[in-house]
């Protein structure tokens with residue numbers, strides 16, 4: 001998949017079919033929309049495209065209320081590429097762009113720069129100043145300018161439309177199973193291994209501490225059973241997300257994983273965690289011995305949870 005960060009000098013594209021949106025999570029609703037784009041593009045021998053903004057508009061418009069994202073930008077692109085998209089355009093988003101009137105967005109950006117044949121948007125897509133632009137406006141312009149607009153009805157799961165917002169709520173609650181139903185894959189946490197306080201070995205359970213991108217959403221504090229992907233290999237492990245209150249509560253949360261049956265120096269390596277189930281909340285224990293005892297029980301629980309072979313998620317793998 002080609003990724004470009006500008007709308008200028010885009011090569012003449014034949015029959016561009018393009019989806020518009022943020023696509024944080026590349027969840028089931030997003031995938032349905034993008035699959036429509038890819039299959040239409042194939043039918044008309046055209047280019048399957050995705051147009052999204054970078055940074056995410058929420059980060060520019062309300063940085064203080066920015067929600068924490070489900071995926072890193074790189075993983076979002078990997079998942080989009082996996083669907084067979086030919087081209088993703090990351091439009092640099094700034095306050096000027098946020099002020100553009102919806103009609104100008106259509107005329108000056110979509111039409112002038114891209115000349116699409118077909119535009120796909122979801123039922124709830126909004127665009128332009130104050131998010132006033134709605135799919136119906138696009139449709140009216142399409143009739144005038146001669147491009148087709150497909151408005152995709154919501155993909156519903158459990159009686160509600162799938163959305164990035166709802167998935168974030170589930171992750172914050174630690175409801176991994178529901179988040180997985182909405183995403184269509186077990187939630188991903190990824191980062192490079194950095195050094196911790198070196199207490200893990202002392203307790204008897206060495207852990208790899210992951211440096212996470214700042215903007216990412218952390219699921220509820222607690223202990224999770226997880227698959228761990230490292231250099232195309234899959235392991236099982238147990239993850240703690242939290243502040244380690246037993247050792248004097250830290251000011252920032254950490255994500256650490258004890259990988260079963262692996263004893264290696266992992267510093268500097270990239271790990272991808274696939275959270276499978278939250279086992280318990282993080283707690284303050286009276287001391288190291290009590291914590292170690294609990295971790296032994298947690299490991300048994302995690303092994304039981306991960307016993308099944310099924311681990312449905314998109315076949316994406318950590319890149320080093």
Ligand SMILES: Cc1cc2nc3c(=O)[nH]c(=O)nc-3n(C[C@H](O)[C@H](O)[C@H](O)COP(=O)(O)O)c2cc1C
Nearest residue numbers: 196197198199200207238240244245246258282283
């Ligand atoms: C499965 C697991 C469960 C954990 N649960 C807790 C907990 O409930 N409370 C706590 O204070 N720390 C908990 N920890 C974190 C340990 O305190 C931490 O691994 C230890 O301090 C080592 O940290 P370090 O790698 O920075 O040296 C847990 C760690 C693991 C691997």
Ligand SMILES: Nc1ncnc2c1ncn2[C@@H]1O[C@H](COP(=O)(O)OP(=O)(O)OP(=O)(O)O)[C@@H](O)[C@H]1O
Nearest residue numbers: 021022023029121122124125154155162163164165
């Ligand atoms: N459940 C869904 N079914 C079909 N299309 C969807 C669904 N959810 C979002 N879309 C569409 O996918 C595109 C990208 O969605 P976008 O990321 O902007 O919204 P979202 O997933 O609803 O996130 P948020 O909760 O942050 O609004 C948009 O065109 C949107 O309308």
